[in-house]
Amino acid sequence: MPTAPSPSAKPIIAGSFSGLDELPDAAAVVDADGVLVWANPMLWRLLRTTDLLGQPAREVIDLRTADDLDWWDTDPLGTDPTLIRRMAEQELVLRRDRTTHVVAVTASRLRGDAVPGGLLMVLRRADARRRRDVARSDLVSTVSHELRAPLTSVKGFTKTLLSKWDRFSDDQRRQMLATVNEDADRVTRLLGELLAVSRIDAGRLALRRQMVRLDVLVPRVVNGIQAGAGQGRTITVSHDNPPELYADPDRLDQVLTNLVENAVKYTDDEILIDVTTGQDTVQVTVADRGPGIEPEFRTAIFTKFFRRPGEKRQGTGLGLYITKGLVEAHGGEIWAEDGEDEGSVFRFTLPQGGLELSGIDFHALRASTTKTSTTTNTSTTHRES
Numbered sequence: 001m002p003t004a005p006s007p008s009a010k011p012i013i014a015g016s017f018s019g020l021d022e023l024p025d026a027a028a029v030v031d032a033d034g035v036l037v038w039a040n041p042m043l044w045r046l047l048r049t050t051d052l053l054g055q056p057a058r059e060v061i062d063l064r065t066a067d068d069l070d071w072w073d074t075d076p077l078g079t080d081p082t083l084i085r086r087m088a089e090q091e092l093v094l095r096r097d098r099t100t101h102v103v104a105v106t107a108s109r110l111r112g113d114a115v116p117g118g119l120l121m122v123l124r125r126a127d128a129r130r131r132r133d134v135a136r137s138d139l140v141s142t143v144s145h146e147l148r149a150p151l152t153s154v155k156g157f158t159k160t161l162l163s164k165w166d167r168f169s170d171d172q173r174r175q176m177l178a179t180v181n182e183d184a185d186r187v188t189r190l191l192g193e194l195l196a197v198s199r200i201d202a203g204r205l206a207l208r209r210q211m212v213r214l215d216v217l218v219p220r221v222v223n224g225i226q227a228g229a230g231q232g233r234t235i236t237v238s239h240d241n242p243p244e245l246y247a248d249p250d251r252l253d254q255v256l257t258n259l260v261e262n263a264v265k266y267t268d269d270e271i272l273i274d275v276t277t278g279q280d281t282v283q284v285t286v287a288d289r290g291p292g293i294e295p296e297f298r299t300a301i302f303t304k305f306f307r308r309p310g311e312k313r314q315g316t317g318l319g320l321y322i323t324k325g326l327v328e329a330h331g332g333e334i335w336a337e338d339g340e341d342e343g344s345v346f347r348f349t350l351p352q353g354g355l356e357l358s359g360i361d362f363h364a365l366r367a368s369t370t371k372t373s374t375t376t377n378t379s380t381t382h383r384e385s
């Protein structure tokens, strides 16, 4: 934080720049001799000092180019003040103490007599923008890699089959085509997930909200999984009398499916799902008795393409990232915690209400909610709250 200005922070030039004190970006005026003659509070904050004025600008504003050249030596506006008046924005590295920051810098040659031949500079922190750019290009390279693997296999098998069809038995051909089929499914799944990721990242995830009963939706999702990936598995559902939520049932289905399918993937043992109504939220828990998740990975598992070190790749590593995005789009939260004995416990909350979005009085509706559950699934237990 900037401290109170010391005497040297008083502008050396007349008050013609005082209106710029309120500028949200750091700004400075450098005279024709390279001396800093004016700085605004945002520059004190950026440089963590008010002791700036009267000093050579190149010493107090230590800027380096991408090639690690001293920016002040690059003569950004040329020597002839009449030629170039304004410098296009440049991303530079600002060195301050032992840290560095990326800043976007623009500069203009000043007209008028206040500071003849002087330079007005504006510096804007660009670390976040740079981080976003890096994250984006990381995503592109990971995605290319993820897509290349199955496509290479599809290409390899189809090419082999086309050129050497007669050399393979029916069984071998079937096996190869089954692999091609799986890889094509994988590409389709990955593309679907990437679409969801890009919507989540851009904050453009559209929810089709309607009244949803979790005591109906959860058993339905579980039945679906028991008929497919979780065949023969014991999945026990318990719930109190959750109020109807104003939510997107397809997205909630996706959230639950991701969590329960993960549990199915990591354990052969029983899986427990619980729905409990809190003060303002409904909390859903999915617990398994698998290997569990070490505390140090419990945040990282929700990031894109996360894999535990040494873990054999199975899915895309996007499942929990999307799950988190879907829960948060509903205004809820999701986290992983310690299982009572062992295993993983995932919990997510969904806010009650949200009905005001559609003009419905949530409290009136809650008062009229019935107290019985209509669920008939045998693995479902109903707790009176």
Ligand code: ADP
Binding pocket: 258, 262, 263, 266, 288, 290, 291, 292, 293, 301, 306, 307, 308, 311, 314, 315, 316, 317, 318, 319, 320, 321, 344
């Ligand atoms: P994918 O989409 O590939 O299934 P996820 O994003 O769902 O990946 O999961 C990311 C990582 O979180 C997994 O690779 C695994 O290390 C860990 N994980 C998720 N669910 C469980 C679970 N129930 N038990 C143990 N580890 C889990």
